[in-house]
Amino acid sequence: MGRIDKLRELEEEVKTTKYNKRTQHAVGILKAQISRLKSEIDLDVTKKNSSGTNQGYYVKKTGDASIILIGFPSVGKSTLMSRITGTYSEAAAFAFTTKTIIPGSMKHKGANIQILDVPGIIQGASSGKGRGREVLAAARTCDFAMIIVDALRINEYDAILKELYNVNIRLNKRRSDLQLIKTQSGGINVQTTVELTKIDEELIKSILREYRYINADLLIREDIDVDDLIDFIEGNRKYMKSILVVNKIDLVTPEERKRIEKKLKSDISISASKDYNVEELKDLIIERLDLMRIYTKEINKKPDLEEPIVIMRNSKVRDVCLSLHRDFVDRFKYARVWGKSVKFKGQIVGIDHVLSDEDIIEIHINR
C-alpha cells in the first residue's frame, strides 16, 4: 500500500473510532502515526518542488509585518484589500477572481503592514484542491492571519480552520512548554510539574515510541493533550496569531449579526464594500500585531526619535540588526540599550537580548 493510501486508512480509522476513555490510547497512537506519515509525505512534496516542478508563490517580504487574507472564494478579500491598502485587486461576483498572490501595504499608526491578497481556499485545499497548497504555504510565511468569513456563509469557518490545521498552522497558540532530551539508556522518563488531565503517562510513552524515542527524559510543565505533544515532537508547526473578520455584515439584520458574532466569537464585523467598520479593523490589526518601536542611535550621536524601527513585540537585538542590514548579524560585537528592557542606561547587551517598546539601541559592529 502506498503512503497516501495508508494515510487515508488511518484517518478513516480515527474518524470511525468512538472517542472515550477506553479508546483514548489507541486514538492517540493513531494520531501520532498519521502525523508522522504526513510529515514524510510533505517532505517528499517539498523535495519534488524544489527540483523545479512547482515553485509555488514567492512574495518578497516588505514592511514591519505581514498579514495574509484567508477565506473561501468571494467572501470579499480583494474588496477589503483594495480598501485598506490602496492597491487595486480585482473583485467580482464569481469565485476564484484572484488567481495569484497580490501584495499591498497598509500604512497605519506609524506601522507599514504588508497585506497579501490570495486566491480563495476551499474544503480540501490542504490536500491540493484549487490553489490551496500554495496559498497555505504562503500563509506559513506570514506573521498574522486575517480570516474572513461571509456573513451569509458562516458555516465555512470550520472548514477554514481545518485546512489551516492540516498544513500545521496553529492559530493563537504557542508551542507547549516541554523539554525532551534523548538519553543513552534508562528508557523513557516522564516528569511533570502539573497534573495531567488529558493524557496519561502510558500514552505519552507510546507516542514517543512511535517517534522512535527509546531512551529520553521528558519534562512537562503544562496540562497538554495528545495533539500538543505531537505538535511539540514534530517541531515544524507554525504558530500564528489571527483575527476573525465577518464581512458583508450589510446583508444581515441586526439580530442575525448578534447571532453570528456570538456563534463564531468573531473579532469584528465589517462591510468592505460599504466601508463600514474598516477603520476600526485597521486599528484592531495594529493592536493585535503587538508591534513595538525601537529607536536607533549612532555612536556619540543623539538617537533618531523621528523614525523608529517598527518590529514585533519581544523581538531581539538580532531582529533589529536584520531589519537594518544582514551584515550586522555577522559583524555584531555588542549593543548598548537605553529603556525599559535594561537596568542601566546604555547597558551593554548581546545579540539575543529581548527589547522593549521605545528602547533606544546603539549597535557596535566589527569594521
Ligand SMILES: Nc1nc2c(ncn2[C@@H]2O[C@H](COP(=O)(O)OP(=O)(O)OP(=O)(O)O)[C@@H](O)[C@H]2O)c(=O)[nH]1
Ligand atoms: N454586500 C456586500 N458585498 C460585498 C462586500 N465585500 C465584497 N462584496 C462583493 O462580493 C463579491 C466578491 O468580492 P471579492 O472581493 O472579489 O471576493 P474575494 O474573496 O477576493 O474572492 P476570490 O478572489 O474569488 O477568492 C464582489 O461582488 C464584491 O463586490 C460587502 O461588504 N458587502
Ligand SMILES: [Mg+2]
Ligand atoms: Mg479576490
